[in-house]
């Protein structure tokens with residue numbers, strides 16, 4: 097490879113290598129990844145990378161790009177390499193130890209914001225929990241977009257809480273988001289109006305079949321939900337009655353494909369409230385992704 101060849105051509109080749117080796121879904125995505133990695137190596141924004149395509153790559157940036165490309169070809173998540181991921185219009189710092197926030201989780205945030213707006217306490221302060229907060233994606237997005245919300249976010253993994261802490265600081269939400277270490281709702285003493293969670297829900301058997309980029313790099317505790325994938329929902333449901341207020345509350349849970357009916361049953365059985373109303377929300381792929389149970393509003 098001669099150094100004079102244009103950047104555009106060399107990034108196309110890098111895209112082809114990415115496409116051949118891992119789950120970059122299509123040519124456009126592979127090219128995008130190559131451009132983003134070169135942007136990280138050179139300090140250029142993506143549009144500047146594209147504009148520089150006819151010239152050879154910068155000689156000082158290319159070795160750094162090669163090193164980043166090697167990491168990506170070794171199945172490290174793109175978001176870990178770039179050190180960040182966009183979620184619900186905000187930038188979250190991410191890296192080893194926390195799950196990369198997924199687009200489908202925006203469905204949960206959207207539904208949560210509606211529930212907060214419609215909750216009888218929305219004129220005052222709605223007390224919201226996010227169990228298993230990871231990077232803080234749900235808790236911090238909700239706090240940023242609902243000024244009526246005070247959010248208590250927990251995680252059992254110390255590494256994840258560190259990422260959530262960095263993001264909370266960067267987003268300037270230290271006064272309205274409390275971070276706590278522990279099992280689901282167990283560390284919380286405040287009565288709760290709304291409980292949110294995106295718990296690990298992949299059954300153990302399916303975990304081994306996941307793409308390497310998830311299986312090797314992301315924390316297993318963030319992904320695997322025990323033998324049936326439903327164990328974390330049983331754990332959370334058992335804790336709900338002692339933490340929720342009696343009169344008006346909501347529980348919104350992200351679920352895996354095909355799990356909505358099971359999770360609905362688990363939550364309703366734990367609550368024992370004949371006045372509960374259930375709604376499910378579909379993600380952009382049409383999958384029933386969020387189970388919402390409301391009582392009293």
Ligand SMILES: C[S@@+](CC[C@H](N)C(=O)[O-])C[C@H]1O[C@@H](n2cnc3c(N)ncnc32)[C@H](O)[C@@H]1O
Pocket residue numbers: 194195196197198201227228229230231232233234250251252253256278279280294295296297317318319328
């Ligand atoms: C699927 S990830 C979700 C992360 C983040 N909420 C999001 O949506 O991107 C699940 C998170 O739950 C945490 N977790 C797993 N078991 C837990 C438990 N028993 N108590 C608290 N957090 C738990 C994991 O460490 C991980 O951060």
